[in-house]
Amino acid sequence: MAKFKSLRETDRGQRRIARSVILAHKVPKTIHKFLVLVEGIDDLPIYYKFFNIDVVDIKDCNGCEHVNTVHETIKNETNFKFLSILDSDFKRLDGIEPFDTNVFYTDYHDSELMITEYNQVWKKVLNSVSPSTAYVDFRKQAKVELYNVSFIKWFNMHRKLSFVFEGLDILNLCPGKAISEAMALQYFKPSKNGLHTFPNNSFKAFKEEHTKPDIDQLTNGHDLITRIASIFRHRLKKQISDKDLRDCFCQNFTEEEAKRTALYRSLQSWCKVNKIEILV
Template structure:
């Protein structure tokens, strides 16, 4: 039932919470993100509510702001906002440094800790490109394809959820086969009229424009590619059967408060606390 809750439903939940609790209320996109953020907040003075998506989270804050509700904020993924030059300077809406929370984690030492657990050192030594850089390069075509499909670009409305990465990954070098990737997304979306050649040319053009990969690449795609790379290229015996879910969970568990303190998002939360002295978020 939670996935059917509207922004008004969640705003009403926040109002009900406020009748018995005077501290900060932070709206989070989803329950997975909430499990990570709750490790970094002061749970006596800050409570989290999942909003079932970015649009919902922002709407909840806007609804509550209009009624003069204090001590409310949300953290959402930047997604393609920076590539689209969207102004997101709303005082109670904070965004991730990179495309999403997963890419923030991959940018941190959490990735290095995971590789210590699942990668074979001698295989890493033989590789010419560091794993983090390799993941960005491999994820860039699909990240740009997602951007191309988005409402701010060509509005292709394609379905990327549940695509099978094994159908378009190349092993040597670890990379995405753009032709097969487009076909996989096309079939997954049942958009059989999609002009594959035209889309491929558009992706190649975007690649040449050298957009920031940390803003273009989806964390989910990078985790899928990392899991594939560990299984097929640079993993140890423990990584033979790793899945995207195992890698995603391991990265989150490896990400600690010291890494979070190095982010712009952490500093944004501190600034929000300075502007709202009656309310606390961080431990």
């Protein structure tokens, strides 16, 4: 279970990250480049496909919970030209608007979900992992198997409950079948700074209110890739880790796919208005 941190400790930590980003950008190699903030270091191989790296410096913010503070700190304490890209998470389901004009969100739940959506990418990944297998698409099956886990995560974030999944083995739990709600809730534990008992009645009402959420906004992309790795393992007997499978998706997601995203079009429109040339 994650160690509890007070709001003051969290804020201080986020501002330290912001200032470390500022210092890292100020070195001679990058100070004259346009700064792009992304959530985590794993996002870098994806966003390198969007930007001209000769004129752009992409920095990660060590996780989604830090981006808002890093963005605001850089905005208030520097004159950098910059923008931020965040995972949508459940924001499109909840209808939350960006907090600044130079903040952009992924098309779907997160960057991993965004890169898995393209059929050409999937075909190349399947051929790489299992070249002798006839074309078959595991992506929808994986999303369905994860539906209850994803829905509980949405409820948790929507209500700011601070519960955490402990010991949930997405790779091996219920292979080939949907993880049931009852099964998923067994691994859903309270954290120190939240409720001690899961609010079942509120969850039931939430489900009744949201009967058909967009599964591409609902599904966590890291969970999806792990579950696809599970299908490879249990159905095709192909041993591949979720990390290696994610790397395979990243490698096969090209600049051409990047240009087809809604994110790219939003960046393109913003760049045109601001007369900035930073995209591939």
